Amino acid sequence: MTGNRDRGHEGLGRGDLDRRGLLKVAGGSLAALGLTAAGCGSGGGDGTVSLRYAWWGGEPRTVAIKKTIRLFEKKYPKIKIKPEFADYEAFWEKFQTQASGGNPPDVFQNAVGFLRKYDKRGVLMDLKSQASAGNLSLKNFRNGVLTAGQADGKQLGIPVGANTMALVIDLDVFKKAGVDPKAGWTWDEYWSALRKIHDTQKIAGDTGYFTVMYLYDLYLRQHGRAFYTDTDLGFTQDDLTQWWSDGYKRVKSGIVADPKKIEQVAPKSGLSAGLAAAEFTWDNFSVRYEGEGRSDYGLAPIPTTDGKHTGQYLGSLMLSAFSGTEHPKEAAQFIDFMVHDPEVGKIMGYDRGILATTEQYDAYKPTDRTSKGIAAFEEEVAKAGVLGKITPHPSGADVIEAAFLRIGKEVAQGKSRPSAAAQQFFGEAKAAFAA
Amino acid sequence: MTLVEETPTTTANKPPAAPTAAREGRRRENLAGYLFMSPWLAGFVLLTAGPMIASLYYAFTDYNLFTPPQWVGFDNFTTMFHDPRWQKSVQVTLTYVVVATPLKLLLALAVALLLAQKRRGQALYRAAFYLPSLIGASVSVGFVWRALFSDHAIVDRTQTVLGLHAGGWIGNPDYVLYALVALTIWQFGAPMVIFLAGLKQVPPELYEAAAIDGAGPLRRFWSITLPTISPVLFFNVLLESIHAFQVFGSAYVVSNTQCGPADATLVYTCYLYQKGFKESQMGFAAAMAWTLVIAVALVTAVLFWSQKKWVHYENETEAAK
Numbered sequence: 001m002t003g004n005r006d007r008g009h010e011g012l013g014r015g016d017l018d019r020r021g022l023l024k025v026a027g028g029s030l031a032a033l034g035l036t037a038a039g040c041g042s043g044g045g046d047g048t049v050s051l052r053y054a055w056w057g058g059e060p061r062t063v064a065i066k067k068t069i070r071l072f073e074k075k076y077p078k079i080k081i082k083p084e085f086a087d088y089e090a091f092w093e094k095f096q097t098q099a100s101g102g103n104p105p106d107v108f109q110n111a112v113g114f115l116r117k118y119d120k121r122g123v124l125m126d127l128k129s130q131a132s133a134g135n136l137s138l139k140n141f142r143n144g145v146l147t148a149g150q151a152d153g154k155q156l157g158i159p160v161g162a163n164t165m166a167l168v169i170d171l172d173v174f175k176k177a178g179v180d181p182k183a184g185w186t187w188d189e190y191w192s193a194l195r196k197i198h199d200t201q202k203i204a205g206d207t208g209y210f211t212v213m214y215l216y217d218l219y220l221r222q223h224g225r226a227f228y229t230d231t232d233l234g235f236t237q238d239d240l241t242q243w244w245s246d247g248y249k250r251v252k253s254g255i256v257a258d259p260k261k262i263e264q265v266a267p268k269s270g271l272s273a274g275l276a277a278a279e280f281t282w283d284n285f286s287v288r289y290e291g292e293g294r295s296d297y298g299l300a301p302i303p304t305t306d307g308k309h310t311g312q313y314l315g316s317l318m319l320s321a322f323s324g325t326e327h328p329k330e331a332a333q334f335i336d337f338m339v340h341d342p343e344v345g346k347i348m349g350y351d352r353g354i355l356a357t358t359e360q361y362d363a364y365k366p367t368d369r370t371s372k373g374i375a376a377f378e379e380e381v382a383k384a385g386v387l388g389k390i391t392p393h394p395s396g397a398d399v400i401e402a403a404f405l406r407i408g409k410e411v412a413q414g415k416s417r418p419s420a421a422a423q424q425f426f427g428e429a430k431a432a433f434a435a
Numbered sequence: 436m437t438l439v440e441e442t443p444t445t446t447a448n449k450p451p452a453a454p455t456a457a458r459e460g461r462r463r464e465n466l467a468g469y470l471f472m473s474p475w476l477a478g479f480v481l482l483t484a485g486p487m488i489a490s491l492y493y494a495f496t497d498y499n500l501f502t503p504p505q506w507v508g509f510d511n512f513t514t515m516f517h518d519p520r521w522q523k524s525v526q527v528t529l530t531y532v533v534v535a536t537p538l539k540l541l542l543a544l545a546v547a548l549l550l551a552q553k554r555r556g557q558a559l560y561r562a563a564f565y566l567p568s569l570i571g572a573s574v575s576v577g578f579v580w581r582a583l584f585s586d587h588a589i590v591d592r593t594q595t596v597l598g599l600h601a602g603g604w605i606g607n608p609d610y611v612l613y614a615l616v617a618l619t620i621w622q623f624g625a626p627m628v629i630f631l632a633g634l635k636q637v638p639p640e641l642y643e644a645a646a647i648d649g650a651g652p653l654r655r656f657w658s659i660t661l662p663t664i665s666p667v668l669f670f671n672v673l674l675e676s677i678h679a680f681q682v683f684g685s686a687y688v689v690s691n692t693q694c695g696p697a698d699a700t701l702v703y704t705c706y707l708y709q710k711g712f713k714e715s716q717m718g719f720a721a722a723m724a725w726t727l728v729i730a731v732a733l734v735t736a737v738l739f740w741s742q743k744k745w746v747h748y749e750n751e752t753e754a755a756k
Contacts, residue, residue, distance in 0.1 A: 100500035263606030
């Protein structure tokens with residue numbers, strides 16, 4: 001019986017396929033794995049270096065950035081760029097996982113809310129060292145926007161564009177309602193404008209101003225404070241209760257849009273969906289709304305408390321480098337090219353804000369109405385002399401911004417009393433600072 | 436010396452030594468078996484068992500993925516039980532499980548009863564009712580659901596005709612969870628197929644005997660069908676409740692990744708995900724995961740305990756006789 005079985009195996013050629021055969025197969029796959037791993041390594045034998053570059057944004061940004069990458073590779077044939085991109089939320093979730101595994105991209109898009117968070121975790125390179133080594137120029141940045149990339153004496157990001165908060169408005173509706181926003185207009189004037197729009201045009205005035213962290217920041221700055229101190233929140237629970245109570249009253253009265261409707265059109269904005277006539281957001285978003293919505297959109301000044309000070313400052317998207325990159329020099333050269341090269345400026349336009357360096361700003365002449373509008377808006381703001389200094393956000397600011405939006409919407413829905421909501425927010429903020 | 440040495444070699448080639456060769460062969464076969472299993476084994480150990488054990492450890496630590504985990508004992512659990520959002524997520528999940536599971540099974544059973552009868556186009560009906568189970572979990576269906584339950588869409592119009600002026604459900608914290616419930620009920624095809632298989636097992640002679648005794652259709656259902664398919668019902672209840680506790684995809688997509696509005700669709704796994712991957716509180720998230728494991732295990736245990744009262748296995752009945 002046993003003999004038969006053995007012979008049967010032999011007959012099938014199994015004898016050859018046992019240990020040795022399997023080991024061969026296993027060894028082969030290991031070798032293949034090894035090859036793949038080698039292929040993934042970032043240094044080629046001929047001195048070619050490859051860098052991973054990651055960003056978030058929509059399709060137009062991705063198309064433009066890929067063009068600029070080709071331009072860079074032409075000028076630096078020894079450096080190859082591997083692009084990675086996603087939308088905002090997916091980008092940061094992926095980034096967190098990569099960074100915690102010691103494997104973030106070599107160069108990546110960044111924003112002020114993440115500087116201290118990832119500096120605290122040792123992920124960001126202080127680019128000052130690369131600047132002094134001559135691989136990266138910190139000159140020719142417009143209106144002091146370079147400070148947007150600084151925190152605690154380090155240069156953690158190099159701005160690619162400058163943005164300010166603005167009131168993006170539906171030009172048609174404002175015109176039909178006969179509202180003409182002027183620089184220095186006050187909050188009371190803004191509320192009565194919303195009332196007028198609501199009464200004459202039968203749509204809400206504002207999409208939900210009180211859930212926007214960056215707007216509350218401006219409001220606080222108008223009162224000599226700010227949303228953040230270096231390590232904490234710059235306002236009290238009572239302040240926030242007041243801010244949200246007022247907001248809820250305005251939802252009830254109809255001058256701020258019904259949050260149920262806003263929710264349904266997401267991820268589209270309530271402004272471009274035609275639910276309301278104005279939204280506080282970054283000025284470069286008007287580019288997006290122009291593509292998304294049916295109306296024409298323009299920029300209006302931020303309302304003030306004292307008739308002059310808007311609390312605005314220049315914010316910025318920036319490029320950062322990984323502190324542990326194998327090729328710090330090449331990463332710095334890449335960033336330098338991306339922020340200073342005039343051709344790159346021409347390709348990118350104002351997609352990430354008004355070009356940050358004079359080389360790029362001078363090279364790009366906006367032709368479309370939206371971009372011209374942004375340029376004119378920032379020029380006016382700069383001329384008015386109201387631009388303040390940006391304050392770096394404490395670690396955890398990204399989580400706090402999301403909580404501010406989420407809890408603010410709960411208030412808007414009438415699902416949370418403003419005082420309870422403020423208490424909840426302060427609790428979550430404390431946890432976010434500590435994380 | 437030579438002789439002694441030669442002896443074992445010669446004997447080895449003779450028949451009595453066959454068992455050793457067989458053992459050797461079996462060992463080889465075992466080794467080959469393990470080698471063939473190794474991709475699965477490695478996957479299980481590295482991707483399932485290992486991470487599970489690690490997460491049990493993380494549940495007792497403060498861990499943000501970057502700095503090494505700090506042992507905090509039961510802190511995560513006490514914070515969690517006092518966290519209003521955690522309580523909300525438990526409330527949302529329980530509502531979902533308690534409302535969706537029975538309704539889905541009821542519908543599945545009702546349709547299975549209809550389809551168990553012989554009629555023309557039977558296979559077509561079965562396939563048609565099963566189809567949503569195959570595609571219901573996809574992201575695209577989530578988007579379709581968003582559209583169906585928005586203002587002025589089909590659901591809103593229908594309810595307006597019926598005199599209900601509630602508007603779209605998607606933006607309304609009071610209704611949006613029921614859009615998710617509707618989505619899972621719509622996927623009743625999987626339990627339906629299992630019910631159908633169960634209904635096939637009911638001996639037809641029981642119905643005949645009951646009919647002779649004058650039992651009506653309702654009576655026959657209560658006294659024959661239900662007890663006979665009770666093991667199948669039990670299996671479906673168990674499976675569907677466990678599934679419902681772990682709902683994530685539909686809540687995430689239908690709410691545009693926010694699990695809102697106002698946390699109205701903040702199902703347990705969604706809050707877990709937010710804590711771990713958005714707020715970098717991996718220790719807290721791990722504690723949440725293990726709490727869910729324990730809760731689901733408890734529910735399963737209760738169901739198993741309760742089956743003694745209402746589930747009838749054929750061999751048991753015979754043994755009792």
